[in-house]
Amino acid sequence: MRIALIAHDKKKNDMITFAIAYQNILAEHELVGTGTTGTKVMEATGLHVTLFNSGPLGGDQQIGALVAENKLDLILFFRDPLTAQPHEPDVIALVRLCDLQQVPLATNLGTAEILIKGLERGDFAWRDARKDKVNE
Numbered sequence: 001m002r003i004a005l006i007a008h009d010k011k012k013n014d015m016i017t018f019a020i021a022y023q024n025i026l027a028e029h030e031l032v033g034t035g036t037t038g039t040k041v042m043e044a045t046g047l048h049v050t051l052f053n054s055g056p057l058g059g060d061q062q063i064g065a066l067v068a069e070n071k072l073d074l075i076l077f078f079r080d081p082l083t084a085q086p087h088e089p090d091v092i093a094l095v096r097l098c099d100l101q102q103v104p105l106a107t108n109l110g111t112a113e114i115l116i117k118g119l120e121r122g123d124f125a126w127r128d129a130r131k132d133k134v135n136e
Ligand SMILES: O=C(CO)COP(=O)(O)O
Pocket: 006, 007, 008, 009, 034, 035, 036, 037, 038, 053, 054, 055, 056, 059, 060, 087, 091
């Protein structure tokens, strides 16, 4: 599965803690991420993350473009609900595209834990049939 890792600044520690805790599961999958989040996850875990731009510089939109083509299977996007983001429209657009393509999306640590355990259990097998199929 191809997994996107994104975290707003105040949620980056959550993402690093999560990536360390579930490193063994994440290692079995292809990881992509926004610039700063992906770099921090690589430094903390040694896992490889394909990097896109930083979120405010278009990274969310680049990841959204992959979702639009149904090329992502899981998005872990830890949002900060207490800080205004200059690129809020990009954030909303990414969430919308996940809904469009039925791509599982966690916007907080609690949901991410449940989804990653589901991933380990094989609950994402249905994605194999849908992968790369757009708007069906
Ligand atoms: O802003 C972000 C998501 O909206 C995250 O971007 P960075 O990982 O580059 O900080």
